[in-house]
Structures are given as structure tokens and as C-alpha cells.
Amino acid sequence: MDSDSSSVSSNSEPEHELSIFERIGGHLDSFSSSTRAYEVERETKLTHALDNLAGSPFVSFENRVETATFKLLVEGEDAGTWMKPVVGVLQKHATPSPFGRGEETVMDPTYRHGTELKADELAFSLQGDKNSQYEPFVSNIENELETSMFVGKSVTLKLYKLAIYGEGGHFDWHRDSTHSDAHHGTVLVALNTEWEGGDLMLRHQGVETIVNMHPTTYPKKSGDELRLVVVAFYTDTEHKVMPVTKGTRLVLQFDVEVVEQPPRDWIAPPSYTPLKEAVHRHQHIASRINTYPNLDQKLVQAVVDEIRELHKEGTTVVAFPLTHLYRKASVKKEYLKGTDSALFNALENHFDVVLHPVLIRAIEDGNGDDSQEQFFAHKYISSEGDEEEPSYAEGQGGGVSENASFYLPRASAILQLSLPSGVHLGNEAEISGEARYYGAGMFVEPKSDEE
Numbered sequence: 001m002d003s004d005s006s007s008v009s010s011n012s013e014p015e016h017e018l019s020i021f022e023r024i025g026g027h028l029d030s031f032s033s034s035t036r037a038y039e040v041e042r043e044t045k046l047t048h049a050l051d052n053l054a055g056s057p058f059v060s061f062e063n064r065v066e067t068a069t070f071k072l073l074v075e076g077e078d079a080g081t082w083m084k085p086v087v088g089v090l091q092k093h094a095t096p097s098p099f100g101r102g103e104e105t106v107m108d109p110t111y112r113h114g115t116e117l118k119a120d121e122l123a124f125s126l127q128g129d130k131n132s133q134y135e136p137f138v139s140n141i142e143n144e145l146e147t148s149m150f151v152g153k154s155v156t157l158k159l160y161k162l163a164i165y166g167e168g169g170h171f172d173w174h175r176d177s178t179h180s181d182a183h184h185g186t187v188l189v190a191l192n193t194e195w196e197g198g199d200l201m202l203r204h205q206g207v208e209t210i211v212n213m214h215p216t217t218y219p220k221k222s223g224d225e226l227r228l229v230v231v232a233f234y235t236d237t238e239h240k241v242m243p244v245t246k247g248t249r250l251v252l253q254f255d256v257e258v259v260e261q262p263p264r265d266w267i268a269p270p271s272y273t274p275l276k277e278a279v280h281r282h283q284h285i286a287s288r289i290n291t292y293p294n295l296d297q298k299l300v301q302a303v304v305d306e307i308r309e310l311h312k313e314g315t316t317v318v319a320f321p322l323t324h325l326y327r328k329a330s331v332k333k334e335y336l337k338g339t340d341s342a343l344f345n346a347l348e349n350h351f352d353v354v355l356h357p358v359l360i361r362a363i364e365d366g367n368g369d370d371s372q373e374q375f376f377a378h379k380y381i382s383s384e385g386d387e388e389e390p391s392y393a394e395g396q397g398g399g400v401s402e403n404a405s406f407y408l409p410r411a412s413a414i415l416q417l418s419l420p421s422g423v424h425l426g427n428e429a430e431i432s433g434e435a436r437y438y439g440a441g442m443f444v445e446p447k448s449d450e451e
Ligand SMILES: O=C(O)CCC(=O)C(=O)O
Pocket: 163, 171, 176, 188, 200, 239, 240, 241, 251, 253
């Protein structure tokens, strides 16, 4: 196993942010009981646009399903297992890989050099073999993608081919062809062979990332367990395979088909409330999945358009959470990170945008099976009074702001606003309900000179 290739970098830095948050959590000033609440809206066009922006353009993770029993059969012939493939048998049946240049499909070893086996030539278990873990392996990947790249959608994996790269094998920069309207992603999984070189490179918004696809071994009492690395990217992500300098690289390629549907319960039992589920998802991603920021201008524009629409319909203040956590004093334009910064800059061209620390309050409504969480957002106002906002500080607590809403996405921001249990909040007794979520929000109004 070659372990010295570049490793995947992660931008999620959740430990860091949560620990900052934990530190400031102890010092939080009291909430003003006079702040008006913002009604929280979920599952709207704007929250979906924010979810799309929060979706990572590519991810990688280890699949923990045991693959040792997976066989490899080519046209019925035994070609070993995923753990120990018999390269010679695979090669015997494989055909050279072409690629599309304009309208033509061509062979050009200077651009692409490798062979492949199509899905219908392959099988992973003998007929009637009931012990195969292949189904769980696939659904594990589907579930992970529904929490990371395709939030709020339903995902199906379809085996497309097995790519074989011997010494000198490579594939220059390209985007994958799509095979159906529903086909929006590619999943790659390298089988357990020895190879050097052959790095997979991904390019998104001009930023190149190298992903180490070598399987990892996990020591277990019952013997070492092999864990395969899963890489997934949107079909329009440019990628490339560097020349293999030694050995053979075998890569399974799957098409990811995406359906607009509520996702399966990937981790949460039915009794889980949406926010509990969100917290789980965040912890899960933080500990298991490498994600990357998405700064796609089309997705940013979709958010701009949606906000304009809401203003037109009479919601004068459109607010939503930031993706990252910040120290309270750092909730300022100049400190914004990644997507938050890109979005703020884009919105500022069209609207008046204000940043403000926010608390999301969840109130349990009813009990037992009928219990539902109701959400309210509050601007966090320091007890020093220097940040009081007259328009939202009048009246007694519990009032709901009119013509203003807080839009809570499924995925992005609220996950990082979630409070680790056990952190004590300064003076939470002043508001009813359980104060669990902190962070900051963007408050977007029409430009005042346009009114
Ligand atoms: O083998 C790989 O890692 C990727 C191959 C690829 O990009 C393709 O065949 O389209």
C-alpha cells in the first residue's frame, strides 16, 4: 500500500470552529428579553438555493463496509476478489478506452491511455450468493452523498465500468459524459492493487485538489480490514488521472443518478426532529467526510434571485444563517470565510446586508409522537446595549417581527450553529424554550436608496 501520496485536504475545520464557539459560549452576554423573534422558514426556494450552495462539489471518504468477500467475475470468468484482483484475467477481456473529442469518439493515447470493462461484463458475486455485502456497500455511498453533495435529494448508484491503468496509463483533463438526465455525479472506487503515480486530480473554480485513492487497512482483532476510498464529484467537475509509473490501478466507476425527493432517513430514527438530525449530520460529516467549498456563481445568483423575489412579495428583511461560526466580535465582513464571504460580496451589490449574531430557539410543541419543533430566530443583543436595534427591540419578548423571516437551510449553516450539548449559555433563563443554537446570520434588505 502506497501511503505517501498527497492526502486529501479538508476545509470543514469543524473542531476548530466548535471549540471557538465553546469558548465564547461561556462568556455570552444575556439575551435581551425584549428582542423580537423572527419566524423561521424551512423548505422554501431560498433554503433550497442555500442548500445547493452548501453542497460540496466533491467529497471523499472511506467506505466502512467490509469488501473482503466481494468477488470479481468477468464474462463469468473468475478474476479474484476486490481484495486480490487477478489483473491478467481482467486485461484479457478489457478493451481500450476511447474518449469524446467534440462530436467524435476517438483513440488517442497521448490524451487517454487505458483499458476498460463495461458494467454488463462484470459481476461481484456468484449467482445465488446471499452473503455478499455489495448492497450495503452501495447504499452506504448513496447515504453519504445524500448528506454531502446532494442534500435533500435521493441518490442511486449505477455501476458504469471498471477502468484499468497499467504502467503509463493516464487520462488528461476532462469532464465525464452524462448517461441520462438524472446523471449528475461520478463515484470512483479503487480496488486493492499496488500502484504508484496515477493520482486523481480534481479542478473546481480553478482550484486543483489531489485525492489519494489507495485503499487503507484497518487493524482488527480478526485480521486487517480493507477500507476502500470513495471519491465523488459532480459530472461537470474537471478531473484527470496522472500517469501510472508502477503497478496497475483498477478503478470502479459508478454513475450517480439524482432524484428530487426527500432523502431517506440516513441516520435518524423517525422520532428525530429536524434539528437533531441536522446536528447528527454535521457531526457525521465533520468526522467522516472530506468536503470542499463551492463558490459556483450560478448558485450564488440563484440565492440573489430568490431574495429579490421575497422582497418583492413583501418580506422586507430576509435573513439566513452563515455557514461558518465566528467569534462574536468577528461577525464582520472582513472576517467572513469561504462561501459566506463570496455570498456577502454578491449580495452587497444588490442589497443592504447586515451581519448579526443570532440564536435559533427550538420550542417543543406538544409531546410524544405529535411533538414538533417550532423555531424562532433572535438577534443576539449584547447587554451592554451598544448593539440595540430599535426596530426589533420594542415590545415584550415573544413578539414576532412582521415582514421579516429567517430562512433555515437543511444543510449548511445551522449544522455549524448547533451547540454541543453541555455547553452552558450565559443567561438563557430569560427566554422560554431551549436555547440550543448560536451563530450569525445575514440580514438582507432592499437598498434604501431604491425604496
Ligand atoms: O480512473 C479514474 O480515477 C478516473 C477515470 C475517469 O476519469 C474516466 O474514466 O472518466
